[in-house]
Amino acid sequence: MDDQELNRTLLNIYQRLYTKYGPQHWWPAEKPFEVIIGAILTQSTNWTNVEKAIKNLKQADALKPDALRKLSKDKLARLIHACGYYNVKASKLKAFMEWFGEKYHDSLERLFTQDVVSLRQQLLDIYGIGNETADAIILYAGNKPTFVIDAYTRRIMGRMGIKPYKDSYNDWQKMFMENLPTDVKLFNEYHGLLVKLGKEVCRTHPLCHQCCLNPTTKNTGDVFPCRHLHHGK
DNA sequence: GGCCAGGACACCA
DNA sequence: TGGTGTCATGGC
Numbered sequence: 001m002d003d004q005e006l007n008r009t010l011l012n013i014y015q016r017l018y019t020k021y022g023p024q025h026w027w028p029a030e031k032p033f034e035v036i037i038g039a040i041l042t043q044s045t046n047w048t049n050v051e052k053a054i055k056n057l058k059q060a061d062a063l064k065p066d067a068l069r070k071l072s073k074d075k076l077a078r079l080i081h082a083c084g085y086y087n088v089k090a091s092k093l094k095a096f097m098e099w100f101g102e103k104y105h106d107s108l109e110r111l112f113t114q115d116v117v118s119l120r121q122q123l124l125d126i127y128g129i130g131n132e133t134a135d136a137i138i139l140y141a142g143n144k145p146t147f148v149i150d151a152y153t154r155r156i157m158g159r160m161g162i163k164p165y166k167d168s169y170n171d172w173q174k175m176f177m178e179n180l181p182t183d184v185k186l187f188n189e190y191h192g193l194l195v196k197l198g199k200e201v202c203r204t205h206p207l208c209h210q211c212c213l214n215p216t217t218k219n220t221g222d223v224f225p226c227r228h229l230h231h232g233k
Numbered sequence: 234g235g236c237c238a239g240g241a242c243a244c245c246a
Numbered sequence: 247t248g249g250t251g252t253c254a255t256g257g258c
Contacts, residue, residue: 043240084255150239
């Protein structure tokens with residue numbers, strides 16, 4: 001597939017998803033600071049469990065940098081217990097808050113008034129923040145253009161036969177960003193839509209042999225091999 | 234009762 | 247650079 005075809009295909013997939021599902025209003029959190037917390041807590045974890053953890057933090061009036069720093073790690077771990085990996089995640093939240101206070105005095109405005117490349121590198125240097133979490137924070141909390149690659153993205157696109165030569169995070173990200181216009185709203189919706197598709201198809205039709213997410217299904221080359229996705233299109 | 238979910242990191246070769 | 251083990255709950 002040449003570049004032009006890839007451009008068209010990626011946009012085509014986006015347009016089909018948008019037509020079917022509409023705007024996703026991501027990230028599912030009220031404020032940018034909550035987006036950051038959620039991005040860390042949702043690592044390899046169902047979002048419904050993250051919601052429980054965030055609710056606990058709210059009730060403890062601990063959903064802010066200063067309060068999170070003051071909590072002991074054990075106490076923080078207990079508050080976020082429901083979202084799993086609570087010990088490591090407590091350490092990760094702590095690490096971010098220390099850095100955020102020291103370097104940016106808890107100011108999201110200061111944090112996000114810099115270019116994406118520099119911001120991304122700084123985030124990656126923090127313990128517990130890897131590629132996906134960094135990009136989620138930049139895009140959904142900072143409202144800056146970067147494309148988020150997650151397990152759904154790789155699986156869905158992979159099933160459609162669309163994948164970079166090298167199966168690395170950076171190559172996946174490059175594939176999208178070099179073949180789509182640099183547009184925050186587009187990047188925002190695209191990722192939200194891929195997750196929506198991934199969740200819906202997996203949950204509703206886990207064994208469907210025509211489902212593009214079923215690993216036993218042969219890739220037909222169609223954009224949506226799953227027949228369920230053609231309804232209402 | 235088993236499987237898996239919007240990862241990241243340490244450790245090893 | 248790449249593969250594997252670890253961290254853990256809750257929903258289905």
